[in-house]
Amino acid sequence: MKNNFSLKFNIFDILIAILAILISVSSIIIVNYKANSNGDRIINIQYQNTSIAKINYDELKEDMVYVIKKEDYPDLYGDFTVEISIDKGVRVHNITCPNHTCEKYGYISKKGKSIVCIPNGVIVSIESESIDDVISVG
Amino acid sequence: MKKKVLLLSIISILCLTSCDRKGSWQSFTIQDEIIGYDDTNCTIGHQVDPFNTSMVVRYFFDKKNKNADEIKNNIINIYTDEIIRFHKLFDRHYYYADSNGNLINNLKVINESYGTNEEIQIDKDLYDCLKFCYSSYSLTNGMFNIFTGGLTDFWEGCFSSYNNYMDVYDYDPYVNNDAKTRLENLVSAIPNTLENYNNQLTFNEENYSVKFNNILNSSSYRPYISLGGIAKGYATDKVKQKLIDNGYKDGILFSGGSSLESLSEPIYTKKSGGMSIETRDPNSFDGSAFSIKVSNQFNYSTSGNYTVNKHYCVIDGVLVLNRHHIINPFTGYPESYYRSVSILSYSLSSAYLDILSTALMNMSIEEGMKLRKDLNYQFDTFYLVQKYNNGNLKDYSLKVHYTNNVNNTLELANGIEGVYEK
Numbered sequence: 001m002k003n004n005f006s007l008k009f010n011i012f013d014i015l016i017a018i019l020a021i022l023i024s025v026s027s028i029i030i031v032n033y034k035a036n037s038n039g040d041r042i043i044n045i046q047y048q049n050t051s052i053a054k055i056n057y058d059e060l061k062e063d064m065v066y067v068i069k070k071e072d073y074p075d076l077y078g079d080f081t082v083e084i085s086i087d088k089g090v091r092v093h094n095i096t097c098p099n100h101t102c103e104k105y106g107y108i109s110k111k112g113k114s115i116v117c118i119p120n121g122v123i124v125s126i127e128s129e130s131i132d133d134v135i136s137v138g
Numbered sequence: 139m140k141k142k143v144l145l146l147s148i149i150s151i152l153c154l155t156s157c158d159r160k161g162s163w164q165s166f167t168i169q170d171e172i173i174g175y176d177d178t179n180c181t182i183g184h185q186v187d188p189f190n191t192s193m194v195v196r197y198f199f200d201k202k203n204k205n206a207d208e209i210k211n212n213i214i215n216i217y218t219d220e221i222i223r224f225h226k227l228f229d230r231h232y233y234y235a236d237s238n239g240n241l242i243n244n245l246k247v248i249n250e251s252y253g254t255n256e257e258i259q260i261d262k263d264l265y266d267c268l269k270f271c272y273s274s275y276s277l278t279n280g281m282f283n284i285f286t287g288g289l290t291d292f293w294e295g296c297f298s299s300y301n302n303y304m305d306v307y308d309y310d311p312y313v314n315n316d317a318k319t320r321l322e323n324l325v326s327a328i329p330n331t332l333e334n335y336n337n338q339l340t341f342n343e344e345n346y347s348v349k350f351n352n353i354l355n356s357s358s359y360r361p362y363i364s365l366g367g368i369a370k371g372y373a374t375d376k377v378k379q380k381l382i383d384n385g386y387k388d389g390i391l392f393s394g395g396s397s398l399e400s401l402s403e404p405i406y407t408k409k410s411g412g413m414s415i416e417t418r419d420p421n422s423f424d425g426s427a428f429s430i431k432v433s434n435q436f437n438y439s440t441s442g443n444y445t446v447n448k449h450y451c452v453i454d455g456v457l458v459l460n461r462h463h464i465i466n467p468f469t470g471y472p473e474s475y476y477r478s479v480s481i482l483s484y485s486l487s488s489a490y491l492d493i494l495s496t497a498l499m500n501m502s503i504e505e506g507m508k509l510r511k512d513l514n515y516q517f518d519t520f521y522l523v524q525k526y527n528n529g530n531l532k533d534y535s536l537k538v539h540y541t542n543n544v545n546n547t548l549e550l551a552n553g554i555e556g557v558y559e560k
Contacts, residue, residue, distance in 0.1 A: 049166045049214055089424060098185040101192070109424050110416065114392070116167050116192035119185050123194070125165045131198070132410045133163050136426070137396055138418030138440050138478065 039130030041111055043090050045082060046123040047073055057109075057126065060086050068122065076120050090124060092117065110136040158407045161200040166210070167193060168218040172225060174232025178241055186232060188225045189370050191394035193217075195381075198388040198405050209386070216380050224373035227264040228365045230287060249287070249362050253352030257342060265346040267365065267372050268339065270489065275335050278497035278509065283467035285338060287362025288324045293463060293472070306451040310461075311471070313453060325470040327359040367464075371439065371492030374399050378488075391488075398438040399488045406433070412547060417520065419536070419551060420444045420477045427522055427554055428538050430482065431547035437488050441495035442478025442522070449477070456529035466500040473500040477524045477536075482544070483517040491517070503539055503559060510541065518542035519559075 040058040044051055045066060053066060068080040078096025085091075089109030092102050095117060102117035112135040114125040128134070173183040195217050199206050226234040230245040241247070243260045251258050271284045296309045296317070311317035329335040338361065340349040352360065365372075370393035378391055378399055387402040404413035412431030417440055419427040432438075443449040443462030450458050460474040479498045481491050494517060498506045503521060510517060521539040538550055539557045550556050 044165070046165070049169065049210070051164075099187060101187050101190075106423050110426075112196070113424075114165050114192065114194050116194060118168065118187050118192075119171060121169075123165055123167055125194075127163055127165075129162075130407070131159060131161060131163070131405055132407050132414070133196075133405075134414045134416060134429075135196075135390065135392075135398060136416045136418060136424075137398060137438065137480075138420065138427075138442070138444050 039111075039128040039132070041109070042127045042129060043082075043084065044123075044125050044127045046125070048075075048121040049123070055084065057084065057086075057090070060084065062086065076122075080117070080120055080122055082124055090126070091115070092122075092124060095120070110134065112136050159198075159200060159405060161198055161203070163196055163198055164210070165194050165196045166214050166217065167195075168221050169214055170218055170222060172222055174229060174234060176232065178233055178247075180233060180235040180239070180241065184232065186225075186229070188221050189228075189373070189394065191370070192392075193221050193370070193374075193394070194392040195377075196390045196392060197386070200388075212384065213381065213386055213389070216384060216386075217377060220377040220380055221373060224263065224369070224376065227261055228267070228369040228373070230362065230364055245363060245365060248348060248350055252350045252360055252362075255349065255351075257340075257345075257347040257349050259345055259347040262346050263376065265341070265348065267368065267489075268348060268363075269341060270372070271365070271368060271493075272335075272339070272341075274493045276332060277512070278493065279505075280330060280332075280335070280467065281497035281500050282367060282493045283328060283330070283335070284363050284365060284367070285328050285335075285361035286465055286467050287364035288327065288359070289321075289465045289467070289470055290364055290366060290463065291362075292321060292324055292470075293461075293465060297461070297463075306453070310451050310459075312451065312459060321470045323359045325468070327354060327361050328467050329353065329361065330468055367496040368489055368492045370394055371397055371488035371490070374488045393488070396440050396444075397488055397492065398436070400432075400435050400437075403435050404432060406431075412545075417478070417480050417522075418444060419554075420449065420522070421524075421534075421536075426551055427478075427536065428520065428548060428550045428556075430544040430549075432482070432544065434484050436482060436484055437486060437491050438480065438482050439488065439491035439495045440478055440480040441499050442476060443472075444478070450531070452529055452531070454529075458526045458529055458531065462499075464496055464499040475499070475502060475523070476521050478522040479506075480520040480522070481517050482520075482542070485516050486513070507541075507559060518544070521559075 040056050043055040043057050045053040064084045066082040070076045070079050081093050083091050083093050089107035091107045092115055095103055097119040102115050105115045111126050111128040112133050114123055116123050172186050174186045176182040226242055227244050230249055233246055234242045236242050243258050248258050274282050307313050311321040329338045337353050374391050374393045389401045391399045406413045412433040414429055414431050416426040416429040419425045451461055452458050462472045466473050479495050481495050518541045523537045525535050527533040536554045537557055539559050541559050
């Protein structure tokens with residue numbers, strides 16, 4: 001039987017090979033370019049496990065306050081204040097709730113960190129746009 | 139033809155190897171409030187946090203997931219049900235009722251039955267956890283002891299009284315004789331020999347009941363069971379299994395900000411080389427002491443005193459003693475070996491890591507290394523040691539004594555020295 005596999009390439013094989021290499025190298029460059037970016041820190045404010053606000057912390061130019069109003073979310077114990085400092089990070093402050101566990105976290109600024117207020121059903125977490133999430137413990 | 143097939147195969151392989159997963163992380167916590175009661179009729183209620191801390195599941199949603207909302211709701215429901223269930227069983231401070239309004243025989247009920255000779259029939263999960271704790275006593279040479287509830291309460295009272303380190307003479311048993319006497323009495327009530335430990339609880343496997351015995355014949359001081367050293371880890375292991383059984387594997391379980399359990403292999407870009415875990419510098423509100431990268435399914439636990447500026451007492455201006463909530467059951471004091479102990483394992487459960495991190499906080503490095511050898515090197519430890527110069531709280535050094543540099547990914551913060559322990 002005639003052997004169809006030959007290592008002799010014609011001009012079309014060479015063109016296909018160059019195209020294949022270009023496609024592969026391009027995809028590697030594009031993916032790695034995106035991976036090079038660690039991703040901005042996004043403050044995700046959730047009420048009952050649903051996101052109600054996302055703030056790009058790394059693009060903030062000045063401190064800000066975000067208030068979840070009880071009139072908009074009647075099951076809250078009271079207005080819920082999230083303070084964002086460009087120098088220190090984000091914290092919850094002057095919260096109306098039975099045990100104030102959430103306020104003891106103080107400021108958080110690292111990706112993967114969360115402040116949780118179970119009575120009010122609020123999570124304030126710092127997310128990343130990159131899948132390379134950094135987890136902070138302690 | 140075969141050449142073309144070969145070329146296309148090469149293209150595919152190269153493209154696939156350059157592709158990472160696309161998606162985003164989301165964090166969730168339990169959906170429902172927990173109401174604990176002061177009385178067995180469950181009439182005087184208080185809102186409580188699960189395990190008195192924050193419990194979070196962090197899940198990765200692929201971009202291509204068409205039913206992300208359904209996945210999210212299922213995960214939240216499973217997580218909520220299991221965390222609340224275990225919280226109620228393991229809580230020693232409050233009573234709880236089940237969905238039919240019946241009192242749940244939890245840890246508080248067991249503690250209240252001390253010395254009554256009554257067999258308390260309990261949930262199998264609570265029974266199994268107590269048995270597991272019992273088997274850990276000898277492994278840790280008694281450093282993990284569940285009968286230290288009285289000591290925990292004593293030190294929580296001290297910590298809430300400290301306004302600054304100058305109050306030490308009013309509260310700390312190291313220098314206050316009244317406090318020292320109370321502490322010694324509390325220690326005397328703890329079963330600190332294997333024989334006493336074994337006799338403190340009687341287990342009945344036929345009906346999953348326990349009897350909390352009065353082996354001291356004393357009415358003044360008595361032991362209290364506390365599962366604070368294992369509860370979060372044990373509950374997290376059970377939640378993890380339930381999530382995996384339901385097909386959910388792309389997540390990390392956070393327990394109290396100090397324990398991590400990945401459901402499967404972590405998700406990361408190939409370029410990064412692994413999922414990054416940063417352990418906080420206890421002297422900073424948000425700074426990192428060291429970081430590692432993990433690429434296999436892992437459990438990680440850190441114990442210590444992370445309370446900035448409230449972790450010590452200073453004796454006569456020169457001696458700095460660590461003060462934290464992990465108490466040596468033999469002495470009644472928290473040891474001053476470390477600011478924190480962190481453990482990484484690819485095989486041991488979160489419950490096991492909770493036990494180990496509790497025990498290791500009160501052991502010397504040599505004792506800890508022996509324990510690691512006894513467990514066939516199934517875990518690696520990172521001891522954060524803080525030394526002060528002449529009691530000067532602002533003049534200190536930090537060292538991380540580690541048993542593994544985790545494939546050369548261990549990175550220490552500026553000013554922190556690393557010491558490899560073989």
